[in-house]
Structure formats: structure tokens, C-alpha cells
Amino acid sequence: MAVALEVKGVNKRFGGLQALNDVNLLVDEGRIHAIIGPNGAGKSTLLNTFIGRLKPDSGSVMFDGKNLIGKLPHQINQIGVSRVFQTPEIFADLSVIENVMIPALAHRDGIFELNAWKPMRKETNIRQKAIDVLEDLGMEDKLEMTASSMSRGDKRRLEMAMGLVQEPKLLLLDEPTAGMSRADTNNTIEVLKHIGDSRGLTMIIIEHDMHVVFSLAQKISVLAQGTVIVEDAPENIKGNPKVQEAYLGGAH
């Protein structure tokens, strides 16, 4: 199986805290790879090094034959890596549909395009693409709503729409269902499964909700204290003593 993302020896130290300690990771192409671990294990920090938000002290992150370390965030996105943020990072003053059209335009036009004459309402393809994604996520009735006025769960779904509309090769999901109702969570699982199957999209998902993890993941890495302690198929994770020790602090 082809490898989509190869993480080698990534270290990151914040003062006295070794946040990431020689992290190695192999993510298979077209698969959904979950990263789980207790709070503070370094999961979000790890994702931050993939998208150019954080520069690790050492190590490499290879995607599509390119090292992502040292690249700027917009360059990484244009290579085909999109991230869905844990705390919704949306364009709060803009409408829902605009929030999704912006990444769609970025996908089509690249890093910069002085497209200052064509009216936005004539960008029907972009608009349709955005509507399609929002429909998949059950948000078609909220197109003109101002993004900031939505519930937290809806903001998460909007985040996901912003990632999906770019048709990335690799989608990074940081707790995509946090703050969602059970019904929305299940719907999100279905959507992600469907996209994973139909587009062969590679996904890395960080999640605390084990229901989501075991519904989606084809491979799981367990991160504890900044290092990967186990990487295995989902069925082998639950009973693994190392995992239980990480979560329960050895008191099993």
C-alpha cells in the first residue's frame, strides 16, 4: 500500500516540555488514520507541524514527495493538505456560503489572483460546489446566515465543508465532531465514510469520541507524552495493555 504521509523523527520542545518526542508515523493512501491519546499527548501540536503553523525542532514530514516542514501554510494547502480546526476558525463576519466559496476559490485560483472585475454572483460553478458540500453536511438551509451566529456544532460542520470543498488529497480533522449533537455526529461519520470511499481521500483524524474513532478509522496511532506508543489496526487497539496504561496511568 502506498504511503501518503511519512512523519520521521519529529521533535518539538516548549521550554521544559518535550511536546513531541521523536514522532514517527506512516499514513496509508486512501485510508482513514486516527490519532488518539490522552489530553496533552501532543496530538494537535503534531497536526500543527503538518500545516506550517508550528516548526518542529527536527524531523521531516513528507507528503507527495515534498517535505512540508519549512513551507508556508498557504503553500502546504495548495499542495493538497487541508485542515479542519478544533476551535472553529471561520470567517465570522461572512455568510456560510461565502465561508465555503473562499476555500473553493483558493483551490481553483491558487495563492493569489487579481480577480477584481467579475461579479461574485457570476461564479456559479464555485457557488454550486459550495452548495453541494453544504448539502452533504445538511446545512443547505443556512447558506446566507452569518457564520458567527451559528451554534458550535454548526461551526464545526462549516469548518468541515471548508476543508472538503477544496477536494484535498489529505484532510486533517482535529476533533471534527466535538460540540455536535449525537445525530449530527452520526451524520458526520456517514459523510466522512462516504467521502473516504468515493474519492479515495486520505484522512487523519484526531478524536476523543471512541464511537467516531472506531466507526471510521482503518488504522490507529496512540500518542502519549509526545510519542507514538502503539500503531495498529482498530481491533488490536482496545485490548492493548500499553494503551490502557497510557489512558489509565498504569492503574489497571
Added chain:
Amino acid sequence: MLGLSRNDFLMLLLVLFLVAAAPILLNPFPEGSSLAQFNAGYPDLMQRFLIFGIFAVGFNILFGLTGYLSFGHAAFLGAGSYAGVWMLKLLTINVIPAILMSTIVAGVFSLLIGYISLRRSGIYFSILTLAFAQMSFALASSVLQPITGGETGLQTNLNDPRILDGANTSGNIPAPSLFGFEMRESIQVPMGDWLWTFNVGYYVCAFVLLIAFYIAIRIFRSPFGMMLKAVKSNNERLSYTGINPRPYTLAAFVISGMYAGLAGGLMVAMDPLAGSERMQWTASGEVVLMTILGGVGTVLGPVIGAGIIKYFENIFSKINDNMLQSWFAFMPDGLESFMVAVVHPFVGKGWHLSLGLMFMLAIIFLPGGLIGGIDSVYRRIFKKRAQ
């Protein structure tokens, strides 16, 4: 129509109507009546409405869309003015090359300053632009004297080369013109007690304003405009969306700089004189006030804000104590002088005080500026009807 949505097209028609009819609309009071001093329908002031309208519309493309608050845009207005006067001196007294060159020079100048200033955002950006503008002001009034005329300013002379017009060393200094029509020419139409003045220069400004306004609407409604709004809303997120925000903000900076240059060019086309005070920080601050008062991020707001501020500056500043006394003459003596004393600080030289109060009221009660206020009133009425 013209690639605009119905509402935008109607707005453009409204502006077209207001601008075309301004010489009539702004002279509501009969000539010689006691209220005639509130008439604003004279060419000099109306030209200023439009020129500062253009300046503010352009400024709003930067400040309103991207949220980057420049405190140095007067530098581009000043640079445009100097470029314009030089074209009038060297090339031709026809205003077209002057206006074009003003825009180009201001564009190049803003590219330079924008490229450096946009390395920072927020207050640091504002301070960088302020510093550049004050440097430009200081240079223009001192060491650059051969180019700018120093503190006396730059103006046209009788013995200027004017290559395209042929030498002319006798008679009067030619006035800026458009294919023979002098900017200062006016037709005065008495209509009953009223006097309407239709001025060539005013309608040249009106034509340019309409084009500038139309371009601004197109920019606001374009994908580029949406990206600028995204910069304001969440600059960091934009970069994780695959967009490099820097060239977008720089483009907005240069466009607004070119608008400022265009305004400067029109100024010298109306009156061929450019002084360094045009670059001073107070001039930069004024356009910020205009935009905020009218409504930041609205298409129409800055034009209205510019009009109001220029009206205050020119009309309120002319009210003196004699006028006040005549207004309050119907009151008993003691009360009259009391009222005059109360109103006195707000008019004449104190017009800034009225403007400041109005600005404070607008900021506190109309956070969206005048346009935002009108909009919310309109919505309230509309909603009530819907229910």
C-alpha cells in the same frame, strides 16, 4: 446592468442623479435670504465634495474591506497633486495627462510604501504608514523643494514649457482645461430667486467620481473583494485556506493609493496649485473620519461622509457672531447674548467642535456609520411590515 446587480445599479443611478443635480439640490435657499449661507451649491465646494468622495471611496477599499487602517494616505494624494502640476507645467494644460499621471505616480509610490508597511498589521501598520506620510511631508516641505516648491507650493507659471501646447509667454497663465473648456468656466442660471451655477470642472469631477464609484462597486462584489473581506475577518485562517493574504492586501493598498492620487490629480486640475500641507497627517486623519462617519465597508458611505465633513468645514466655519446675533435677535437681550455665547464655540473657527461632537455621536449610536444607521432603520420598518 453594466455587470451590477439590480440594487447596485439603482445605487449607481442614485449617485448619478445626486451628482448631476447637485448644483440645484445644494442650493435650496433663495439668493440673498438669511439662510443662503447654508447653500453649498457653488463650484469650489461641490468639486471638493466629489474629490474627497473619490479619496474616501478608495480609502474604504483598503480600510473597509481589509481592516488595515492607514494613517498615511494623504501622502498619495499629495504625490498625485505634484505629479499633476508637473504634467500641467511640462506637457500640456489639458487635464487628462495630469489626472492619469497623478494616478500612476501615486500607484507606484503606494506600492513602495505598502510593500514595507504591510509587513506588519494592526497598530504597527498604522504607525508605519503615518511615519512614511510624515516623512514625505517633511521632505516635500524641505529638501525636495526643487520638485515640490517647498513651503510655498508648486504652481503653474506663464513660462512653463508645456511641450504639446507650444510656448506661450504673453498674456495670462493658461487655466487647466479639457480640450478648450476651462475648468473654471461656469454657466449661471437664475431661476426665480435662486441662482444655479453649472461648472465645467465640477462635471469633470462628477464624471470621474462616477467611474471611480463604479469600479469600487465592481471590486466590492468580486472574488477579489471577498478575499479582502476574508482578510479582515480572519487573516490567519485565510493562509490555511491556501491564500497568501499579503499580495491581496498590497493590491488593495495600491488601488486605494491610486484613488488618492486620482483625487490629488483632480484637485490640481481644478486649481493648479499643490502644497506640502496636503500630505500632513491631519489630511490623512480626515479621510479616516469621512469613511467611519459614512460607514466603513459600505460602498456609498465614504462619499456621504466626505460630503458631510466638507460641508461642515466650509459652511459652519463661515458662521460668525454677527450672524448668530441676527438669528437670536428675536430673544430678549440677556438670553440672546447667552445663546450667542453658547453657540459661539461650535461655529466659525470652532467648527471642529461640532464635527467632533457629531463624530462621537455617530460612533456611539451608529457603529455602522450613517449608512449602517439608515440600513438598520430601513430593516426595522421592513421587518415590521413583514410581520
